[in-house]
Amino acid sequence: MMPRDAAPVLLWLRAELRLDDNPALAGALASGRQVLPVFVLDDLAPGHWAPGGAARWWLHHSLAALDADLAARGAPLVLRRGEARREIPRLVAETGALEVHAGDPTEPWARHQMEALERDLAGQGRRLVLHRARALFDPDAIRTGTGGWFSVFSPFARACHARGLDGPPCPAPAHIPSPPPPPSDRLADWSLTPRAPDWASGLAATWRPGEAGARAALRAFLDASLAAYDRRRDVPGIVATSRLSPHLAWGEISPRRVWLAASGAGQGRGLTSFLNELLWREFSQYLLHHHPHLPEAPLRAEFARFPWREDPAALRAWQRGRTGIPLVDAGMRELWQTGWMHNRVRMITASYLVKHLLISWREGAAWFWDTLVDADLGSNSASWQWVAGCGADAAPYFRIFNPVLQGQKFDPDGAYVRRFVPELAPLPDRFLHAPWEAPEPVLAAARVRLGGTYPRPVVLPAAGRERALAAFHGLDGIPA
DNA sequence: TGAAATGTTGGGGCG
DNA sequence: ACGCCCCAACATTTC
Numbered sequence: 001m002m003p004r005d006a007a008p009v010l011l012w013l014r015a016e017l018r019l020d021d022n023p024a025l026a027g028a029l030a031s032g033r034q035v036l037p038v039f040v041l042d043d044l045a046p047g048h049w050a051p052g053g054a055a056r057w058w059l060h061h062s063l064a065a066l067d068a069d070l071a072a073r074g075a076p077l078v079l080r081r082g083e084a085r086r087e088i089p090r091l092v093a094e095t096g097a098l099e100v101h102a103g104d105p106t107e108p109w110a111r112h113q114m115e116a117l118e119r120d121l122a123g124q125g126r127r128l129v130l131h132r133a134r135a136l137f138d139p140d141a142i143r144t145g146t147g148g149w150f151s152v153f154s155p156f157a158r159a160c161h162a163r164g165l166d167g168p169p170c171p172a173p174a175h176i177p178s179p180p181p182p183p184s185d186r187l188a189d190w191s192l193t194p195r196a197p198d199w200a201s202g203l204a205a206t207w208r209p210g211e212a213g214a215r216a217a218l219r220a221f222l223d224a225s226l227a228a229y230d231r232r233r234d235v236p237g238i239v240a241t242s243r244l245s246p247h248l249a250w251g252e253i254s255p256r257r258v259w260l261a262a263s264g265a266g267q268g269r270g271l272t273s274f275l276n277e278l279l280w281r282e283f284s285q286y287l288l289h290h291h292p293h294l295p296e297a298p299l300r301a302e303f304a305r306f307p308w309r310e311d312p313a314a315l316r317a318w319q320r321g322r323t324g325i326p327l328v329d330a331g332m333r334e335l336w337q338t339g340w341m342h343n344r345v346r347m348i349t350a351s352y353l354v355k356h357l358l359i360s361w362r363e364g365a366a367w368f369w370d371t372l373v374d375a376d377l378g379s380n381s382a383s384w385q386w387v388a389g390c391g392a393d394a395a396p397y398f399r400i401f402n403p404v405l406q407g408q409k410f411d412p413d414g415a416y417v418r419r420f421v422p423e424l425a426p427l428p429d430r431f432l433h434a435p436w437e438a439p440e441p442v443l444a445a446a447r448v449r450l451g452g453t454y455p456r457p458v459v460l461p462a463a464g465r466e467r468a469l470a471a472f473h474g475l476d477g478i479p480a
Numbered sequence: 481t482g483a484a485a486t487g488t489t490g491g492g493g494c495g
Numbered sequence: 496a497c498g499c500c501c502c503a504a505c506a507t508t509t510c
Contacts, residue, residue: 234481347481386481398510399482406482465483469510 008034008095008179012088012102014110016133016251017066018211019073021169023131025176028101034179036095037070038078039063040087041190048109049295049377052370054339055249057200058209060192062250065210067187075176079185085117092126094182099126103133103251106285107377108292136255136282137163139289149290151299151392156286157279169257202337207246207373214247218261226266230273236331236342237415242274245374246340248281255281281379287392288378295365295381298390302475306390308360314458318353319367321420324450324457326433327407328352330420337420339373344410350387351401356464358471361388389472397472402461407433423453436460 011028017039019025028035043050051059067077080087088100100121105111118128132138142150142159150156194200208216221242225232232240247253255278262274288294298304317323321332331345341349346368353364361384368384369375385391389399411417414432418425424435426446431438435448436457443450450456459467 344481351482395481396510400510401481402483465510473510 006034007098008036009099009101010088010091010095010097011035011037012084012100013037013039013066013077014103014105015249016103016254017062018214018252018254019069019172020211020215021171021254021257022103022251023133023170024101024103025173026170027129027131028099029173029176031099031101033098034177035075036078036091036097036178036181037075037176038080038088038091039066040084041079041081041185042084042087042113044081045083049107049369052372052375053194053199054203054371054373055375056192057194057203057339058207058246058250058373060187060190061209062252063187065212069211070176073173073176075178076181076184078181078183079187079190081185081190085113085120088117089120089124091182092121092124095179097126099129101129101131104130106134106288108288108295111292133254134251135285136160136165136259136278137286139286142286150283150286153280153283153393156283157276160279160282165256165259169254169260203339203373206338206340209246209250209252211252214244214253217242217244217247218253218258222261222265226262226274227268227270229266229270231269233273233277234344234410236345237411237413237419241343242277243340245376245379246372249374249376249379281376283392284376284378284382286378287382294385295377296362298388299385299392300390300394303388303390306475307471309358311357311359314357315353315359315363317455317458318349318357318359318364322455323352323459324436324455325352325403325461326417326421326424326435327403327411330417333420335368335371339371341372342416344406345416346383347387348401348403348406350384352403352464354384354388355400355468355472356459356461358468361385361390397475398469400465400468402465404434404461421454424448 009028009031011025016022016024063077070077078091080091091097092100105114114128114130121128137160142156142163144150144155150159207213221244225240229240232238244253244258248255248258259275259278262271266274291299318332321329321336323329327345328349331341331349334345335341350364353359354361365380365384368380382391386394389395389397407417412429414429417432424432427435427438427448428442431442435443435454436450448454
């Protein structure tokens with residue numbers, strides 16, 4: 001064991017894979033000791049939400065980028081795999097570290113893990129120091145006038161604006177003094193990227209994981225899209241959203257940095273609208289913080305007895321983009337191919353699963369969890385509950401998206417559907433979003449055979465709407 | 481961050 | 496010239 005005055009501190013990086021504006025890193029450096037950055041892949045124990053397939057692909061590349069960024073500042077990145085509650089104390093013992101600095105956990109399972117670890121470390125005379133690194137605001141500090149928790153977005157957002165950001169960002173250090181590292185796993189041995197089959201080529205063509213990629217995405221968004229964000233963000237066929245969600249989910253960029261950069265670059269409706277989206281992300285984290293069962297149980301208790309349908313064939317058709325509804329299929333295929341889906345289309349595909357197919361939002365959440373590169377437990381859970389109508393500030397049961405009308409409204413030239421459902425591309429705009437309404441000669445001219453080259457609708461929009469209204473009727477407003 | 485049904489109004493075709 | 500009807504356009508209500 002090394003002498004106490006030379007002992008280092010651990011920087012335990014979890015979902016804040018960045019050096020810029022990282023309060024955990026700043027806290028570790030402020031100790032005045034050498035800093036050893038570590039990452040623990042804790043995906044072996046059952047019982048928590050381990051990263052899904054797409055997220056693991058992202059994690060691999062983000063860790064590779066982080067390793068290079070740390071090396072440029074003279075620091076290693078130590079990789080370990082196993083239960084964090086065992087691996088962190090083990091690393092503490094190996095290095096003689098006095099303190100462990102980490103970002104504060106938002107997931108309920110991670111909070112329990114942290115509390116146990118804090119006790120364990122305290123038993124060894126070591127300190128666990130948590131820093132808020134993922135949220136803009138302390139969730140315990142945003143309260144209603146009567147001291148309660150917000151359950152409606154608008155007043156929550158007002159309270160956030162009123163509070164304001166707390167302090168300037170902390171820039172990345174030029175140098176990170178670090179001790180000789182203990183043994184590390186090799187990233188390649190974790191097999192986070194797919195081999196056979198390699199389904200990740202579409203992801204690699206779409207994304208640049210890592211802190212530099214996050215900064216580039218932010219810059220590109222501010223330059224090209226912020227000014228007209230409020231008008232263009234709902235059009236899935238163009239690149240008009242920030243596409244920062246996976247970078248934010250892994251903490252490759254801090255929400256504070258995004259907030260400040262946008263505020264400095266924009267104004268008016270475009271800016272207001274974008275900051276609101278950041279606050280929706282904040283609201284989701286806030287809800288998860290105050291409602292730990294959000295991923296499993298409906299916030300509105302009466303929904304616990306809703307008779308969701310079991311329909312494996314329909315679920316699979318939805319997952320694979322074979323529902324026969326062009327806009328729904330385009331969205332689900334974008335997700336499958338790129339690990340991401342445009343936000344408006346997320347609402348439409350989710351609404352189709354929950355309302356038209358009457359399949360539980362938890363099935364949808366599980367699929368998104370496995371296929372999204374930006375999978376985040378708070379956002380995923382809160383958003384699915386919102387669509388299903390059982391969440392906070394939720395869409396009422398009778399608010400049912402018509403995927404044909406949504407297509408005509410937000411994808412009028414069919415650019416989005418044609419990109420992801422190419423077998424329908426030759427159809428004229430008029431029938432692109434509802435091919436079952438096209439006359440036979442029009443289908444023939446476009447070489448579309450319904451039930452052949454493209455499926456007939458699993459459930460037609462009008463019929464699904466009627467069925468959903470009947471199913472949800474009486475549940476609304478009636479306490480369990 | 482909805483859609484559909486229903487109600488209202490006003491212009492224009494037409495007997 | 497007038498009343499009637501149709502219907503588009505918009506507003507309101509309902510689910």
